[in-house]
Amino acid sequence: MNAATLHQLPPQLTARGPNLALDGHDLGRMATEHGSPLFVFSGRKLAGNARALLAAARAGHPRARIFYASKACSNLHVLKIIRAEGLSIEVNSGGEMWKARAAGFKPAEIVFNGVAKSVAELELAIGLGIQAINVDSAFELSRIAEVATRLGKVATIALRIVPGIGGGATAGIQTGSERSKFGMGQAELREALDIARSHTSVLDVAGMHLHIGSQVLDLPDFLESVSFTARQAREIAGHLGKPLKHLNLGGGYPINYVHRRQGANAGRDFDLSAFAAAQPAAGMMEAVSRAAARELGPSPEIFFEPGRSMVADCALLLTRVENMKRRGATPWLFLDAGYNLLLDSAAVRWYYHMLNASRMDAPADADFRVVGPLCDSADCFFDVEGEYLWEAIEAKLSGLAGVTPEVLAELKAKTVRLPETRALPAATAPGDLVALLDTGAYSLEEMFQYCGRQRAKAVMIAADDSIVTLRERDRPEDLVDAAERMGMGAAI
Incomplete structure (x- = not known):
C-alpha cells in the first residue's frame, strides 16, 4: 500500500507517481523553481x-x-x-x-x-x-x-x-x-x-x-x-x-x-x-x-x-530534509522549516499532517522523529515538553491503587499533545521533500527570523493556473533594519 492510499488526501491534492501535486501542479518542480521552505496556496x-x-x-x-x-x-x-x-x-x-x-x-x-x-x-x-x-x-x-x-x-x-x-x-x-x-x-x-x-x-x-x-x-x-x-x-x-x-x-x-x-x-x-x-x-x-x-x-x-x-486547508508548506541521524533504533529527520515558520507547532503544540511529497508511491512504513533546524530543543514536530512531563507524572502514579491502564492512557493523551513519531517511507533521506498540510492559517502572519533564518516565500496557484507570488523570501539584508544597514556601510 502506497502513501497516497494510506493518507486521505483532500481533493486538491493528488499523487502522480512519486510526486505530490496541488491543483495539478507538481510540487517537487515548484520547490526546485522557488526554493525551500515554500508555502503553496490554492x-x-x-x-x-x-x-x-x-x-x-x-x-x-x-x-x-x-x-x-x-x-x-x-x-x-x-x-x-x-x-x-x-x-x-x-x-x-x-x-x-x-x-x-x-x-x-x-x-x-x-x-x-x-x-x-x-x-x-x-x-x-x-x-x-x-x-x-x-x-x-x-x-x-x-x-x-x-x-x-x-x-x-x-x-x-x-x-x-x-x-x-x-x-x-x-x-x-x-x-x-x-x-x-x-x-x-x-x-x-x-x-x-x-x-x-x-x-x-x-x-x-x-x-x-x-x-x-x-x-x-x-x-x-x-x-x-x-x-x-x-x-x-x-x-x-x-x-x-x-x-x-x-x-x-x-x-x-x-x-x-x-x-x-x-x-x-x-x-x-x-x-x-x-x-x-x-x-x-x-x-x-x-x-x-x-x-x-x-x-x-x-x-x-x-x-x-x-x-x-x-x-x-488552502495551503501547505514544502520543506527539505537536510540531515538525519539515529538515536538508538529510531531515525531522526531534520527539516529546513521549524517553528520559525509554523509558530503554533510549538506555541500550542498544533498538529500538521506530514507527507513525503517526493515518495508518494512508497508505503509510509517507518516511524521517524522529525525536528526543525533551529538551535532550540523545542523546535520539533513532537511534544518534547509533554513527553518529559508525562515521564514525571507516570513515575508518580505508578503502582497507585485505582490507576488503571485506561486512566493512564487518558492522562497521557491530555499531557502529550503530539505524536511521538511520524510515519513516512523508510527510504526517506536528505534531499527529500516533505509537505506539511493545512498551513494556510496563522503561518504567514506569525513567521519570524530566529537564528537568522529568512521568512519563507509564498506562492499561489491561481484559478487560471498561473503562479502568483504572495510574498518573496527574505533576503539576507532583511535580517537587519535599514538603520543598521546604513551604519554597517560596505559590510553588507
Missing part, C-alpha cells in the same frame, strides 16, 4: 471555501453576512480573492484595517475586534465610519466616547459579551469564558450600558458580539451560543430601549487536520480522533445560521467571523 480552494461558507450562512438566514477574520491570513492577494467572493472582513488592529482598505474593502464591510485598541486605531475606525467596533470593555467604551466626541462623529459599536461557553481544541484558543482575556462579563456589561446611555449622541449601540473559541468541534457549543445571544440581546435591547441591528456570532468553525486512515501517520498511544471526526465547517455554520433564524428572528443581521476554516 486559489481555487480559497475561493471555493469562501463561496461555500457564505452559501451555508445564507441558507440558514437570508440576512447573514460573513466577516473573514483576517488575522488568520491577511496577505493582500488572499484578501482580494475573499472580497471578490462577496465577503466582508474582521480586523484586529489598525494595521489590519489599513490592509483591508488596501484590498478594497469599504468601511461598511469592516468590523474591528481587539482587546487593546489604541486611541489612534479608534480615531481611524471612527473616522472611516466602519460597520462596527466590537467593544471589549467598559473602559474601552469610555475611550470610544471621548474620541467620537472630539471628532464630532458617531461611533457604531457592538458589545462583546462573555457567554460562559467552553469551546476550542486547546486552552490557548478558548475565548468564551471569563478565564480568557476577551469580552465583558455581566457586571462590566452593566457598566458599559450605563456609559452608552450617557453618550447617545456619539455612541450607536448597533449590535452584540461573542466568540467561544477556535477549532470548536462540537455543534452543541455553537447552538448554545445562539441561545445565549437571544437571551442577552433581549436584555440589552430592554436596557437601551431599542432593538439591536446585528448579532455577531463569531467564528471558530473547525477543519480536519488529520488526513490519515486508521493506523497511518499516528504516533503510538496518540489519538487524533476528535480532529478526524470534526463536522465540516459549512455544515456546522448552516446549522447555526438556521438556529439563529429561529431564535433571533429575521430582523437583525447575523454576522459570522470564520478565519481558520476559510484559509487553513
Whole structure:
C-alpha cells in the first residue's frame, strides 16, 4: 500500500507517481523553481471555501453576512480573492484595517475586534465610519466616547459579551469564558450600558458580539451560543430601549487536520480522533445560521467571523530534509522549516499532517522523529515538553491503587499533545521533500527570523493556473533594519 492510499488526501491534492501535486501542479518542480521552505496556496480552494461558507450562512438566514477574520491570513492577494467572493472582513488592529482598505474593502464591510485598541486605531475606525467596533470593555467604551466626541462623529459599536461557553481544541484558543482575556462579563456589561446611555449622541449601540473559541468541534457549543445571544440581546435591547441591528456570532468553525486512515501517520498511544471526526465547517455554520433564524428572528443581521476554516486547508508548506541521524533504533529527520515558520507547532503544540511529497508511491512504513533546524530543543514536530512531563507524572502514579491502564492512557493523551513519531517511507533521506498540510492559517502572519533564518516565500496557484507570488523570501539584508544597514556601510 502506497502513501497516497494510506493518507486521505483532500481533493486538491493528488499523487502522480512519486510526486505530490496541488491543483495539478507538481510540487517537487515548484520547490526546485522557488526554493525551500515554500508555502503553496490554492486559489481555487480559497475561493471555493469562501463561496461555500457564505452559501451555508445564507441558507440558514437570508440576512447573514460573513466577516473573514483576517488575522488568520491577511496577505493582500488572499484578501482580494475573499472580497471578490462577496465577503466582508474582521480586523484586529489598525494595521489590519489599513490592509483591508488596501484590498478594497469599504468601511461598511469592516468590523474591528481587539482587546487593546489604541486611541489612534479608534480615531481611524471612527473616522472611516466602519460597520462596527466590537467593544471589549467598559473602559474601552469610555475611550470610544471621548474620541467620537472630539471628532464630532458617531461611533457604531457592538458589545462583546462573555457567554460562559467552553469551546476550542486547546486552552490557548478558548475565548468564551471569563478565564480568557476577551469580552465583558455581566457586571462590566452593566457598566458599559450605563456609559452608552450617557453618550447617545456619539455612541450607536448597533449590535452584540461573542466568540467561544477556535477549532470548536462540537455543534452543541455553537447552538448554545445562539441561545445565549437571544437571551442577552433581549436584555440589552430592554436596557437601551431599542432593538439591536446585528448579532455577531463569531467564528471558530473547525477543519480536519488529520488526513490519515486508521493506523497511518499516528504516533503510538496518540489519538487524533476528535480532529478526524470534526463536522465540516459549512455544515456546522448552516446549522447555526438556521438556529439563529429561529431564535433571533429575521430582523437583525447575523454576522459570522470564520478565519481558520476559510484559509487553513488552502495551503501547505514544502520543506527539505537536510540531515538525519539515529538515536538508538529510531531515525531522526531534520527539516529546513521549524517553528520559525509554523509558530503554533510549538506555541500550542498544533498538529500538521506530514507527507513525503517526493515518495508518494512508497508505503509510509517507518516511524521517524522529525525536528526543525533551529538551535532550540523545542523546535520539533513532537511534544518534547509533554513527553518529559508525562515521564514525571507516570513515575508518580505508578503502582497507585485505582490507576488503571485506561486512566493512564487518558492522562497521557491530555499531557502529550503530539505524536511521538511520524510515519513516512523508510527510504526517506536528505534531499527529500516533505509537505506539511493545512498551513494556510496563522503561518504567514506569525513567521519570524530566529537564528537568522529568512521568512519563507509564498506562492499561489491561481484559478487560471498561473503562479502568483504572495510574498518573496527574505533576503539576507532583511535580517537587519535599514538603520543598521546604513551604519554597517560596505559590510553588507
